[in-house]
Amino acid sequence: MNLSTSLPTDLPWNEQQAFLLLDGATLNDLPQRLKSLSPGANTLALYDCPSFTALRDISPLLVSVQQPDESLVRFYLEHAHEEWGVLMFSPDSAHPVAQHLRKLLTVELPQGTSAFLRLADAATARILFGSGDQRLFGPLSCLVTADGVAADWQLHQPRLAECPELPTPYRLSLEQNAALDQVDRRRVLLELDAHLRRFFPERPVAETVAQRWPMLEQLEAEASALGLSSPSELFYYANLMAWLDGSSPDPHSHLHRLLHTPSLQPIGERIALAADMAHQWASERGRP
Incomplete structure (x- = not known):
């Protein structure tokens, strides 16, 4: 399968608002890139909040998109295998979605300490939203994540019509925490693969x-x-x-x-x- 040409079918492009959540820590000069691709794009920086203002330059950006054939979506698809973005849909506007996602920027580990989450990392999102915890979805109706190793897409949707309130801070389960540890290892191996192919x-x-x-x-x-x-x-x-x-x-x-x-x-x-x-x-x- 070619990730760049094979988005899942039946996504609610015409019924709901689509968003790309892109990782500003991985993509250099992400705001400038987005401006060159789509000068009028509506973007929100998740780190534009008191706890993260010093990191705003590398913030994940929530970008509103309309159709799968527009330039920002094509840019995302061309690089989907690199796993630095997530496609989301919601009946709500960008601000409620951003407010919900900000609740997950810092989470509590099972032992009680705090940790940052890279929400725009596709593997991280795949672990979280594939864990079965309906509270994670909030205003989101579905998420689409690319698996660069398996070269396929995974669709994540809530099973409930109305999701329970997400507690703050959100506490990871033992299973989620163990799976996210493997995400870090997986990311290193993907970077190693890119390194070997380059050099x-x-x-x-x-x-x-x-x-x-x-x-x-x-x-x-x-x-x-x-x-x-x-x-x-x-x-x-x-x-x-x-x-x-x-x-x-x-x-x-x-x-x-x-x-x-x-x-x-x-x-x-x-x-x-x-x-x-x-x-x-x-x-x-x-x-x-």
Whole structure:
């Protein structure tokens, strides 16, 4: 399936107001982009409220749209696989929808501490609105989220005609919290996939993200076994393996010692050095 040409059918374009919720933290200069695409677009910044005014420049933007063939919707569809937006419908106007969504910007974790939610992240929205809690919908009649790994759309609708009031702060269940933890991991793997395709385009890879997913998970598991934990360390490990054409670094004695010999030097620094050494080795063999 091609996400850019395959929105679900029977969406209420002509009966209700459609909105795009776009992630200003992921899209650089989002307000300027929207102005260039649609100068008259009606937008509301979710962070335009007392608790978030310092972050307004990276706020999620709620944008009113009318039809699936207009420029903003086409822009969203072209990038749907990147999962930085959500399509929403409501019988209400933008302000009640924004007020409802602002209640979910900060949530309470099961242990009682507070956390921010990236509501415009499609995977985050998919976990929340797919959890079955009808209070989350409020004035929303349906949400459409893109799954960039499975390359399909998911439609989320309330089962009740009138949704119960959403409490503030909203407290995540144990199940929601565990699922959102996996969203963070999934986002890192998607970023890793984009990184590898950008910087190692000559590597033979499967055509779809779903087909490449086992390879990404294997890289993550191997990096974890070495004690690497941060996304940057995972990326250095992936670079190392790419420069080695996917073969184990163990036959290279200098790399093996660097990665496996106890050292006072942090493993994060050693994996960066190992990746640089592999790059040099590959260059000497005629690799780019």
